[in-house]
Amino acid sequence: MASLIAAVVAVTAAEADFRYPYDVRTSPPQGWTTGLKQVLLIRADFSDLSSTLSLAATVSGMEKVRQKYVAMSYGLTDMNVTVSPVYILPNTASYYAKAGWEVLANAMVAAASADYPLDADGGVYDRIGFQYPPPPKAAGNILSGGIAMCGNKWFWIPGGGGGSTIFQVIHAEHEIGHTYGSGHDGYWRVTDGDPISPYGKAHETGNPYTIMGGGGPIKGDFTAKAKEQFGWAQSQLVITSGTYRLYRIDHPQTVGTPKGLKVPIPGEAPGVYYWLEMRRNFTTNSYEQNGLNILKAYDEFRIGTCLLDLNTPGSSLADAALQLPQTFSDGKGVTIRATDKGGVAPEEWMEVEITVP
Numbered sequence: 001m002a003s004l005i006a007a008v009v010a011v012t013a014a015e016a017d018f019r020y021p022y023d024v025r026t027s028p029p030q031g032w033t034t035g036l037k038q039v040l041l042i043r044a045d046f047s048d049l050s051s052t053l054s055l056a057a058t059v060s061g062m063e064k065v066r067q068k069y070v071a072m073s074y075g076l077t078d079m080n081v082t083v084s085p086v087y088i089l090p091n092t093a094s095y096y097a098k099a100g101w102e103v104l105a106n107a108m109v110a111a112a113s114a115d116y117p118l119d120a121d122g123g124v125y126d127r128i129g130f131q132y133p134p135p136p137k138a139a140g141n142i143l144s145g146g147i148a149m150c151g152n153k154w155f156w157i158p159g160g161g162g163g164s165t166i167f168q169v170i171h172a173e174h175e176i177g178h179t180y181g182s183g184h185d186g187y188w189r190v191t192d193g194d195p196i197s198p199y200g201k202a203h204e205t206g207n208p209y210t211i212m213g214g215g216g217p218i219k220g221d222f223t224a225k226a227k228e229q230f231g232w233a234q235s236q237l238v239i240t241s242g243t244y245r246l247y248r249i250d251h252p253q254t255v256g257t258p259k260g261l262k263v264p265i266p267g268e269a270p271g272v273y274y275w276l277e278m279r280r281n282f283t284t285n286s287y288e289q290n291g292l293n294i295l296k297a298y299d300e301f302r303i304g305t306c307l308l309d310l311n312t313p314g315s316s317l318a319d320a321a322l323q324l325p326q327t328f329s330d331g332k333g334v335t336i337r338a339t340d341k342g343g344v345a346p347e348e349w350m351e352v353e354i355t356v357p
Protein backbone atom coordinates (compact mmCIF):
# COMPACT_ATOMS: atom_id res chain seq x y z
CA MET A 1 0.00 0.00 0.00
CA ALA A 2 2.99 2.30 -0.25
CA SER A 3 1.51 3.35 -3.57
CA LEU A 4 -1.67 4.54 -1.88
CA ILE A 5 0.34 6.71 0.45
CA ALA A 6 2.40 8.01 -2.43
CA ALA A 7 -0.71 8.79 -4.45
CA VAL A 8 -2.49 10.73 -1.77
CA VAL A 9 0.62 12.62 -0.81
CA ALA A 10 1.09 13.61 -4.43
CA VAL A 11 -2.14 15.60 -4.33
CA THR A 12 -0.66 18.08 -1.92
CA ALA A 13 3.05 17.58 -2.33
CA ALA A 14 3.26 20.42 -4.80
CA GLU A 15 1.65 22.80 -2.38
CA ALA A 16 3.90 25.57 -1.25
CA ASP A 17 4.16 26.90 2.27
CA PHE A 18 0.64 28.09 2.90
CA ARG A 19 1.72 30.62 5.50
CA TYR A 20 3.08 32.89 2.79
CA PRO A 21 2.46 35.67 1.79
CA TYR A 22 -0.44 36.51 4.09
CA ASP A 23 -0.75 35.81 7.75
CA VAL A 24 -2.39 32.64 8.95
CA ARG A 25 -5.08 33.13 11.51
CA THR A 26 -5.44 30.35 14.04
CA SER A 27 -8.40 32.21 15.50
CA PRO A 28 -10.34 33.72 12.60
CA PRO A 29 -13.16 36.16 13.40
CA GLN A 30 -16.45 34.76 14.67
CA GLY A 31 -18.67 33.58 11.85
CA TRP A 32 -15.70 32.85 9.59
CA THR A 33 -16.75 29.24 9.01
CA THR A 34 -20.55 29.50 9.05
CA GLY A 35 -23.15 31.27 6.97
CA LEU A 36 -23.15 32.33 3.33
CA LYS A 37 -19.71 33.21 1.99
CA GLN A 38 -19.18 35.60 -0.90
CA VAL A 39 -16.55 33.87 -3.03
CA LEU A 40 -14.83 35.52 -5.99
CA LEU A 41 -12.72 33.31 -8.22
CA ILE A 42 -10.49 35.44 -10.44
CA ARG A 43 -9.24 33.81 -13.61
CA ALA A 44 -6.13 35.17 -15.28
CA ASP A 45 -3.75 34.16 -18.03
CA PHE A 46 -0.16 35.17 -18.48
CA SER A 47 0.99 37.11 -21.53
CA ASP A 48 2.41 33.93 -23.05
CA LEU A 49 0.36 31.17 -21.40
CA SER A 50 -3.37 30.48 -21.24
CA SER A 51 -5.44 28.29 -18.97
CA THR A 52 -6.82 25.18 -20.61
CA LEU A 53 -10.02 25.41 -18.55
CA SER A 54 -13.22 26.86 -19.96
CA LEU A 55 -15.46 29.20 -18.02
CA ALA A 56 -18.15 26.51 -18.04
CA ALA A 57 -15.79 23.89 -16.56
CA THR A 58 -14.77 26.27 -13.80
CA VAL A 59 -18.33 27.34 -13.00
CA SER A 60 -19.63 23.76 -12.83
CA GLY A 61 -16.58 22.67 -10.83
CA MET A 62 -17.09 25.41 -8.27
CA GLU A 63 -20.75 24.43 -8.00
CA LYS A 64 -19.59 20.93 -6.98
CA VAL A 65 -17.32 22.51 -4.40
CA ARG A 66 -20.19 24.61 -3.07
CA GLN A 67 -22.47 21.57 -2.77
CA LYS A 68 -19.75 19.62 -1.01
CA TYR A 69 -19.29 22.37 1.59
CA VAL A 70 -23.03 22.55 2.20
CA ALA A 71 -23.02 18.77 2.74
CA MET A 72 -19.90 18.63 4.92
CA SER A 73 -21.21 21.45 7.12
CA TYR A 74 -24.74 20.03 7.50
CA GLY A 75 -25.97 23.18 5.77
CA LEU A 76 -24.18 25.51 8.17
CA THR A 77 -22.15 27.18 5.45
CA ASP A 78 -22.80 27.97 1.79
CA MET A 79 -21.12 29.95 -0.95
CA ASN A 80 -22.26 32.53 -3.43
CA VAL A 81 -19.61 31.95 -6.09
CA THR A 82 -18.72 34.52 -8.74
CA VAL A 83 -16.34 33.38 -11.48
CA SER A 84 -14.64 36.22 -13.34
CA PRO A 85 -13.82 36.42 -17.03
CA VAL A 86 -10.18 35.81 -17.94
CA TYR A 87 -7.82 38.74 -17.48
CA ILE A 88 -4.53 38.73 -19.37
CA LEU A 89 -1.75 39.81 -17.07
CA PRO A 90 1.10 41.93 -18.45
CA ASN A 91 3.99 39.55 -17.72
CA THR A 92 5.07 36.08 -18.75
CA ALA A 93 4.54 32.75 -17.04
CA SER A 94 8.21 32.47 -16.10
CA TYR A 95 8.13 35.96 -14.58
CA TYR A 96 5.19 35.18 -12.29
CA ALA A 97 6.50 31.71 -11.53
CA LYS A 98 9.61 33.21 -10.02
CA ALA A 99 8.02 36.37 -8.63
CA GLY A 100 5.73 34.29 -6.44
CA TRP A 101 2.27 34.21 -4.95
CA GLU A 102 2.00 37.75 -3.66
CA VAL A 103 2.98 39.36 -6.97
CA LEU A 104 0.51 37.15 -8.80
CA ALA A 105 -2.25 37.95 -6.31
CA ASN A 106 -1.62 41.68 -6.60
CA ALA A 107 -1.70 41.52 -10.39
CA MET A 108 -4.94 39.55 -10.40
CA VAL A 109 -6.62 41.81 -7.87
CA ALA A 110 -5.57 44.85 -9.90
CA ALA A 111 -6.99 43.33 -13.08
CA ALA A 112 -10.29 42.33 -11.53
CA SER A 113 -10.85 45.45 -9.43
CA ALA A 114 -12.21 47.33 -12.43
CA ASP A 115 -15.15 44.91 -12.52
CA TYR A 116 -15.60 43.85 -8.90
CA PRO A 117 -15.67 45.67 -5.53
CA LEU A 118 -12.23 44.39 -4.68
CA ASP A 119 -9.04 45.71 -3.15
CA ALA A 120 -5.89 44.32 -1.60
CA ASP A 121 -7.84 43.45 1.54
CA GLY A 122 -10.43 41.53 -0.44
CA GLY A 123 -13.17 44.14 -0.46
CA VAL A 124 -16.62 42.76 0.16
CA TYR A 125 -15.57 39.16 -0.46
CA ASP A 126 -15.13 36.50 2.20
CA ARG A 127 -12.92 34.32 0.02
CA ILE A 128 -10.87 35.26 -3.04
CA GLY A 129 -9.47 32.56 -5.26
CA PHE A 130 -6.92 32.94 -8.02
CA GLN A 131 -7.01 30.51 -10.91
CA TYR A 132 -3.85 30.67 -12.98
CA PRO A 133 -2.30 28.56 -15.76
CA PRO A 134 0.44 26.48 -14.11
CA PRO A 135 3.80 27.53 -15.55
CA PRO A 136 6.10 24.84 -16.95
CA LYS A 137 8.29 23.45 -14.20
CA ALA A 138 11.65 25.19 -14.00
CA ALA A 139 14.40 25.74 -11.47
CA GLY A 140 13.67 28.69 -9.22
CA ASN A 141 9.88 28.55 -9.67
CA ILE A 142 7.83 29.46 -6.66
CA LEU A 143 4.36 28.97 -8.15
CA SER A 144 3.34 25.35 -8.23
CA GLY A 145 0.05 23.60 -7.52
CA GLY A 146 -2.32 25.17 -5.03
CA ILE A 147 -1.81 27.28 -1.97
CA ALA A 148 -4.01 29.00 0.57
CA MET A 149 -3.78 31.11 3.69
CA CYS A 150 -4.92 29.18 6.72
CA GLY A 151 -7.89 30.98 8.26
CA ASN A 152 -7.66 33.85 5.81
CA LYS A 153 -9.37 34.86 2.56
CA TRP A 154 -6.95 33.84 -0.11
CA PHE A 155 -6.41 30.71 -2.17
CA TRP A 156 -4.72 29.84 -5.46
CA ILE A 157 -5.60 26.93 -7.72
CA PRO A 158 -4.06 25.82 -11.00
CA GLY A 159 -6.33 26.20 -14.02
CA GLY A 160 -5.80 23.13 -16.11
CA GLY A 161 -2.26 22.64 -17.31
CA GLY A 162 -0.79 19.93 -19.47
CA GLY A 163 -3.74 20.37 -21.80
CA SER A 164 -6.27 19.27 -19.19
CA THR A 165 -9.77 20.68 -19.56
CA ILE A 166 -10.96 19.21 -16.26
CA PHE A 167 -11.48 21.41 -13.22
CA GLN A 168 -9.84 19.65 -10.28
CA VAL A 169 -12.56 19.82 -7.65
CA ILE A 170 -10.27 18.45 -4.94
CA HIS A 171 -7.82 21.32 -5.41
CA ALA A 172 -10.51 23.89 -4.69
CA GLU A 173 -12.07 21.85 -1.85
CA HIS A 174 -8.67 21.44 -0.24
CA GLU A 175 -7.44 25.02 -0.58
CA ILE A 176 -10.76 26.45 0.58
CA GLY A 177 -10.46 24.06 3.54
CA HIS A 178 -7.30 25.92 4.51
CA THR A 179 -9.14 29.23 4.29
CA TYR A 180 -11.75 27.86 6.69
CA GLY A 181 -8.88 27.22 9.08
CA SER A 182 -7.83 23.60 8.68
CA GLY A 183 -4.27 22.41 8.46
CA HIS A 184 -3.28 19.17 6.81
CA ASP A 185 -4.29 15.69 7.91
CA GLY A 186 -1.22 13.53 8.04
CA TYR A 187 -0.27 10.28 9.69
CA TRP A 188 2.17 9.07 12.31
CA ARG A 189 4.93 7.42 10.32
CA VAL A 190 6.63 4.61 12.20
CA THR A 191 9.20 1.96 11.38
CA ASP A 192 9.12 -0.18 14.52
CA GLY A 193 5.61 -1.59 14.36
CA ASP A 194 4.33 0.58 17.21
CA PRO A 195 1.50 2.81 15.95
CA ILE A 196 2.33 5.51 18.49
CA SER A 197 6.06 4.94 18.55
CA PRO A 198 7.93 7.81 20.20
CA TYR A 199 10.44 7.36 17.39
CA GLY A 200 7.74 8.03 14.80
CA LYS A 201 7.40 11.24 12.86
CA ALA A 202 4.44 13.32 11.83
CA HIS A 203 3.98 13.12 8.08
CA GLU A 204 2.27 16.29 6.96
CA THR A 205 -0.29 14.82 4.56
CA GLY A 206 -1.48 11.35 3.65
CA ASN A 207 -4.70 10.68 5.57
CA PRO A 208 -6.56 9.03 2.69
CA TYR A 209 -9.99 9.68 4.22
CA THR A 210 -9.98 13.47 4.40
CA ILE A 211 -9.84 16.27 1.85
CA MET A 212 -7.03 17.88 3.85
CA GLY A 213 -4.96 14.72 3.79
CA GLY A 214 -5.27 13.51 0.26
CA GLY A 215 -8.67 11.81 0.16
CA GLY A 216 -10.85 12.23 -2.90
CA PRO A 217 -13.37 15.00 -3.54
CA ILE A 218 -16.43 12.75 -3.21
CA LYS A 219 -15.74 10.36 -0.29
CA GLY A 220 -13.27 12.55 1.56
CA ASP A 221 -14.50 14.89 4.27
CA PHE A 222 -13.13 16.93 7.15
CA THR A 223 -12.04 15.43 10.46
CA ALA A 224 -14.13 15.57 13.62
CA LYS A 225 -11.50 17.98 14.95
CA ALA A 226 -11.95 20.36 12.02
CA LYS A 227 -15.74 20.16 12.17
CA GLU A 228 -15.68 21.06 15.84
CA GLN A 229 -13.26 23.92 15.18
CA PHE A 230 -15.58 25.20 12.44
CA GLY A 231 -18.65 24.94 14.66
CA TRP A 232 -20.26 22.34 12.38
CA ALA A 233 -20.33 19.28 14.66
CA GLN A 234 -19.58 18.73 18.31
CA SER A 235 -17.32 16.04 19.68
CA GLN A 236 -17.63 14.71 23.20
CA LEU A 237 -14.78 15.14 25.67
CA VAL A 238 -13.96 11.92 27.53
CA ILE A 239 -12.60 12.51 31.01
CA THR A 240 -14.14 9.55 32.82
CA SER A 241 -13.87 5.89 31.96
CA GLY A 242 -16.98 4.38 30.44
CA THR A 243 -18.76 3.30 27.29
CA TYR A 244 -19.35 5.97 24.67
CA ARG A 245 -21.26 6.03 21.40
CA LEU A 246 -20.29 8.04 18.37
CA TYR A 247 -21.91 8.60 15.00
CA ARG A 248 -20.35 8.77 11.56
CA ILE A 249 -18.69 12.03 10.56
CA ASP A 250 -19.16 11.81 6.80
CA HIS A 251 -22.83 12.00 5.90
CA PRO A 252 -24.76 15.27 5.49
CA GLN A 253 -27.97 13.90 7.00
CA THR A 254 -26.65 12.28 10.16
CA VAL A 255 -28.58 13.64 13.13
CA GLY A 256 -26.96 11.50 15.83
CA THR A 257 -24.36 13.10 18.04
CA PRO A 258 -21.57 13.22 19.07
CA LYS A 259 -19.80 12.77 15.77
CA GLY A 260 -16.42 12.50 17.43
CA LEU A 261 -14.87 11.61 20.77
CA LYS A 262 -11.80 13.31 22.15
CA VAL A 263 -9.63 11.75 24.80
CA PRO A 264 -6.88 13.80 26.47
CA ILE A 265 -3.44 12.33 25.80
CA PRO A 266 -1.59 11.79 29.08
CA GLY A 267 1.55 13.86 29.34
CA GLU A 268 0.54 16.24 26.54
CA ALA A 269 -0.56 19.84 26.83
CA PRO A 270 -4.21 20.48 27.72
CA GLY A 271 -6.37 20.32 24.62
CA VAL A 272 -4.25 17.71 22.86
CA TYR A 273 -6.44 14.69 22.21
CA TYR A 274 -6.87 11.35 20.58
CA TRP A 275 -9.76 12.07 18.22
CA LEU A 276 -12.06 9.15 17.45
CA GLU A 277 -14.16 9.33 14.33
CA MET A 278 -15.95 6.83 12.12
CA ARG A 279 -16.51 6.97 8.40
CA ARG A 280 -18.73 4.92 6.17
CA ASN A 281 -18.15 6.48 2.74
CA PHE A 282 -15.32 4.09 1.93
CA THR A 283 -17.62 1.22 1.13
CA THR A 284 -15.00 -1.06 -0.40
CA ASN A 285 -12.64 -0.76 2.59
CA SER A 286 -13.65 -3.44 5.09
CA TYR A 287 -11.48 -1.92 7.81
CA GLU A 288 -13.26 1.41 7.54
CA GLN A 289 -16.66 -0.29 7.42
CA ASN A 290 -15.94 -2.27 10.56
CA GLY A 291 -14.02 0.27 12.56
CA LEU A 292 -13.18 3.78 13.59
CA ASN A 293 -10.16 5.97 13.06
CA ILE A 294 -8.00 7.33 15.84
CA LEU A 295 -6.12 10.51 15.11
CA LYS A 296 -3.62 12.29 17.25
CA ALA A 297 -3.92 16.05 17.28
CA TYR A 298 -0.61 17.50 16.19
CA ASP A 299 -0.66 21.26 15.99
CA GLU A 300 -3.19 23.93 15.27
CA PHE A 301 -2.76 24.55 11.60
CA ARG A 302 0.11 23.22 9.58
CA ILE A 303 -0.51 19.59 10.51
CA GLY A 304 -3.87 19.43 12.21
CA THR A 305 -3.95 15.69 12.85
CA CYS A 306 -1.97 12.49 12.43
CA LEU A 307 -3.87 9.29 11.67
CA LEU A 308 -2.64 6.32 13.70
CA ASP A 309 -2.12 3.14 11.72
CA LEU A 310 -3.45 0.53 14.12
CA ASN A 311 -2.95 -2.51 11.88
CA THR A 312 0.31 -3.20 10.06
CA PRO A 313 1.71 0.14 11.24
CA GLY A 314 4.23 1.49 8.81
CA SER A 315 3.02 -0.25 5.69
CA SER A 316 -0.58 0.65 4.93
CA LEU A 317 -3.16 3.21 5.92
CA ALA A 318 -5.94 1.23 4.27
CA ASP A 319 -6.16 -0.82 7.49
CA ALA A 320 -5.53 2.03 9.90
CA ALA A 321 -8.92 1.74 11.65
CA LEU A 322 -9.47 0.25 15.10
CA GLN A 323 -11.52 -2.87 14.43
CA LEU A 324 -14.48 -4.36 16.23
CA PRO A 325 -13.43 -5.89 18.60
CA GLN A 326 -9.95 -4.48 19.01
CA THR A 327 -8.23 -2.62 21.82
CA PHE A 328 -5.86 0.29 21.46
CA SER A 329 -3.65 0.90 24.47
CA ASP A 330 -1.25 3.81 24.59
CA GLY A 331 0.83 2.53 27.49
CA LYS A 332 0.06 5.73 29.40
CA GLY A 333 -3.25 4.65 30.85
CA VAL A 334 -5.63 5.17 27.95
CA THR A 335 -7.32 2.14 26.44
CA ILE A 336 -9.95 2.27 23.72
CA ARG A 337 -11.89 -0.87 22.84
CA ALA A 338 -14.47 -1.06 20.07
CA THR A 339 -17.39 -3.01 21.53
CA ASP A 340 -20.41 -2.62 19.25
CA LYS A 341 -21.73 -1.10 16.08
CA GLY A 342 -25.17 -0.58 14.60
CA GLY A 343 -27.62 1.76 12.93
CA VAL A 344 -28.44 2.17 9.26
CA ALA A 345 -27.36 4.99 6.97
CA PRO A 346 -27.12 7.82 7.73
CA GLU A 347 -27.27 6.98 11.45
CA GLU A 348 -24.52 4.39 11.74
CA TRP A 349 -22.82 4.37 15.15
CA MET A 350 -20.15 2.56 17.08
CA GLU A 351 -19.64 2.10 20.80
CA VAL A 352 -16.29 2.12 22.49
CA GLU A 353 -15.19 1.32 25.99
CA ILE A 354 -12.66 3.91 27.05
CA THR A 355 -10.51 3.93 30.15
CA VAL A 356 -8.61 7.03 31.13
CA PRO A 357 -5.99 7.31 33.88
Ligand SMILES: [Zn+2]
Pocket residue numbers: 012015018174175178184
Ligand atom coordinates in the same frame (compact mmCIF):
# COMPACT_ATOMS: atom_id res chain seq x y z
ZN1 LIG B 1 -2.90 21.99 1.73
